[in-house]
Amino acid sequence: METFAALAHGMAVAVQPMNLLYALTGVFLGTAVGVLPGIGPALTVALLLPVTYKLDPGGSLIMFAGIYYGGMYGGSTTAILINTPGESASMATALEGNKMAKAGRGGPALATSAIGSFVAGTIATIGLAFLAPWLVDFAVRFGPEDYFALMCVAFVTVSATFGDSPIRGLTSLFIGLTLGLIGIDKLTGQARLAFGIPELLDGVEVTTLAVGLFAVGEALYVASRRHHAEEQIEPVRGSLWMTTEDWRRSWKAWLRGTMFGFPIGALPAGGAEIPTFLSYSTEKRLTKHPEEFGKGAIEGVAGPEAANNASAAGTLVPLLTLGLPTSATAAMMLAGFQQYGLNPGPLLFAERPDLVWGLIASLFIANVMLLVLNLPLVGLWVRLLAIPQPWLYAGILVFATMGTIAAKPSVVELSMLAGFGVLGFLMRRFDFPIAPVVVGLILGPIAESQLRRALAISLGDPIVLLQSPMSATLLGIALIALLAPFVLKGLGRFKASED
């Protein structure tokens, strides 16, 4: 079994003491930042990117794995204790989790979410380890036109198919694509949309965009509507531990959540929102305690949490094997790779197997660390939640600008950060999704260069896009996915019915 050998090799890389330390640091920092209200995993990764600037690629990616998982766990803690999910994937968790916390069962809610994340993360990482080599074998035969078609599918699913409004999702995507055009065209050396500003020639930095949209935008948005409501932190009362009854009710929900999360995450279908809500409604239907739903049913926390984690591991499948980010967090991970000049995809598996398999192995390790670190430290995380809002957001903005100052301390770059903050504020105010902008910025230039490569090979004949069966099929899927939401307007209805 080739996979076992590769994974064993990866384990050998990941358990080196230095790498273990990186993983531990990543998990700790990721949780500490992710637990802050309003900060989702994508922003956690973006904010912590500067910490990894000086590390070697291997250590840095291992730290990323820890930050990624830690950020997600932190997000669910926030969702349970103050009902402010930092991202849509934690919304389902907040529904029952916050009710449990209000009923004095915050401890078991956090425990089922931590253990469920561990179970789901482990199963999904095994899935990733077995699916990845198979997909890589498949992907090495991809021509540039196939990659282009694949990216079209990702564009459409991320922005249009699963959002609330395909028009607003596509608008976000095209803003991202526009930003992706800025800078020197790699094939001809022509400057596009640079307006004579030298700093723009390098293009828009993904971290600047993400931190501006997510951190600065969120701070502006929350500040602008501070007069509406104050949030409330539920103290963790009573026992932290789950009773036998809790275990009995949780384990099936964890497994079912994983079954929803991993495949949907692994398809380029954009994000964890769908599997978490599917899991929530499934648990609600199958439960033997329907009277508890809406009042704090533990299955309603266990399932969505598992689905969320499994889908996060699932999104690593297209990211690592095809270089295709399908969520804002995955886009940030790709940015992390790119800072070392590494491009995830089939070639990376062949050229740097130590790196890829070390990363996959460290996902297992990060998962174990989360479990042993977070249940005992839950008191510390709760205290982080209690930071007064003015200091919290002031601190977030200091960290947000620090990342940019550390990377490029220029007036232009910082002005762009502020400008993206205003954009993020306006998009929140008018209900445009943020993730498609980030995905558009990072995938747009890649899609363009694949398309141009395909057309250069075919001497400019666009029929090449339809001649490859793969590319023709994928473009067909993209078209269907684009038109589907207009045809079936009620795709989001199951979400509304759960409220």
Added chain:
Amino acid sequence: MTESPSSDLSQQPRSQRVDPAGLVIAFALAALAAVLVWDASRLPSTSMYGMGPEAMPLVVATGLGILAIANLIDALRGNLPPRESTDPKPVLLILGGLALLIAIIGLGGGFILATSILFVATSAAFGRRAILTDLIIALVMSTLIYLAFDRLLTLSLPAGPLERLL
């Protein structure tokens, strides 16, 4: 804090009033498309096979143009999601803090001073009035961050008068 946008899908009213904000959005998208077309038109078209550098901007501009029309229709039908009132003061305060930070970094005032000003401005935007206390907290915090990043991680953060004292 924020209620998630999609969770109030069910009670979304379908008002028939034209939303001026929607018109502005549609106009901004159209203007962006125009900028793309203008910029692409300056690029010398190459005689390469396939697509030149000007092709993709034109594709994106077309998309933006279509979306401008779609957003315009949404706005005319009053289909924009409902939104709550906002208070512009804190937003301007934070943006002012950011502007000061940019100016201080640009003029060589250093990391500690710049981020401390941003900290105080943001904290004031969120309703704190104890400016002196916040300033002390900010100075201590940004000094610690500076030392951690500059000494431990050897990342160079811009140094000004305060940093040279360390």
